[in-house]
Amino acid sequence: MAEGRLVIGTQRYSSWSLRGWLCVRLAGLDVGVEVVPLAGAGQTAALKTLSPNGCVPYLEHRGAVVWDSLSIAEYCAEHHAFLWPEDRAARAWARSVAAEMHSGFRAVRSALPMNLGRNHPLAAPLAEDVHKDIARINAIWTEGAGRGGPFLCGSGMGNADAMFAPVVCRFLSYDVPGLSSTAQAYMQAVRYHPLMVEWYAAAAREPVEWQLDMYETLA
Ligand SMILES: N[C@@H](CCC(=O)N[C@@H](CS)C(=O)NCC(=O)O)C(=O)O
Incomplete structure (x- = not known):
């Protein structure tokens, strides 16, 4: 059984999520990954009650709760110092x-x-x-x-x-x-x-319905 979970947003768009996910994967933390489709402009209802700041990436690991990509980077480095x-x-x-x-x-x-x-x-x-x-x-x-x-x-x-x-x-x-x-x-x-x-491969597999006009129609 996994030792926690990492919640991230739409992989096509979520830059902060990519940071947290890379740190967690580089450190080899044993967590399940859950992807929440982002609504855009900070309006993702599902996140409001999920993480303390209503944002992803959000990590739960062996009793620790970590939000914010830089905190996740530091947390991962506590487990695997080579990250710095x-x-x-x-x-x-x-x-x-x-x-x-x-x-x-x-x-x-x-x-x-x-x-x-x-x-x-x-x-x-x-x-x-x-x-x-x-x-x-x-x-x-x-x-x-x-x-x-x-x-x-x-x-x-x-x-x-x-x-x-x-x-x-x-x-x-x-x-x-x-x-x-x-x-x-x-x-x-x-x-x-x-x-x-x-x-990139996971992002390419995301449902078309997750795509947001605000990003796709940018000239
Ligand atoms: N400073 C935070 C920023 C996190 C952030 O803004 N994440 C965006 C997604 S990339 C988010 O969760 N937005 C809320 C939403 O889309 O509803 C970090 O480093 O993790």
């Missing part, structure tokens, strides 16, 4: 970029919503604040993966990569320009990590 780098300075860098992702990049988030079914750029040019976010993300990926890669902190996917994985999905979906060759190689490493392949 062993080296103190490298760990400080990884935590900083993970937190920067968690609390920032609002322009990218709102202009380029995650939609794994999308495969073409926006019709309109990207706004200046979106370009600014892209430039900072490019710098982080180039610095991290540029140390040897293929991931941000070395040869294995960790918590910092999990936090940025949905950004990789967005940049691929919208064919975002201006990324270094190191950043582009990093995106390929993330996209074709076995867990990401599994997530």
Whole structure:
């Protein structure tokens, strides 16, 4: 019998869920995964009474209740320390970029919503604040993966990569320009990590009825 459950939202769209799911899977926690179809714009009735903040990802594991993707990342690292780098300075860098992702990049988030079914750029040019976010993300990926890669902190996917994985999905979906060759190689490493392949496949199997006009009709 599983030791808990992880509740996530529609895999096609739920960027926060992808982060939590990756951390839980990388840590190998023995939990059942439940997918709740999102209603969009924070209006999913089923979530209101489920998690303390009415959001996914939401984890229950051996008596612990954890909500918020960054808390899930930290919780998973308590079980499997390799999710953060062993080296103190490298760990400080990884935590900083993970937190920067968690609390920032609002322009990218709102202009380029995650939609794994999308495969073409926006019709309109990207706004200046979106370009600014892209430039900072490019710098982080180039610095991290540029140390040897293929991931941000070395040869294995960790918590910092999990936090940025949905950004990789967005940049691929919208064919975002201006990324270094190191950043582009990093995106390929993330996209074709076995867990990401599994997530994309699950998203592709979701019922068409779960698709939301607000994301599908974005020009
Ligand atoms: N800061 C939170 C954000 C979680 C969040 O906003 N999740 C969205 C789905 S991606 C959600 O549950 N929204 C509520 C809804 O759609 O009703 C985290 O890191 O987990």
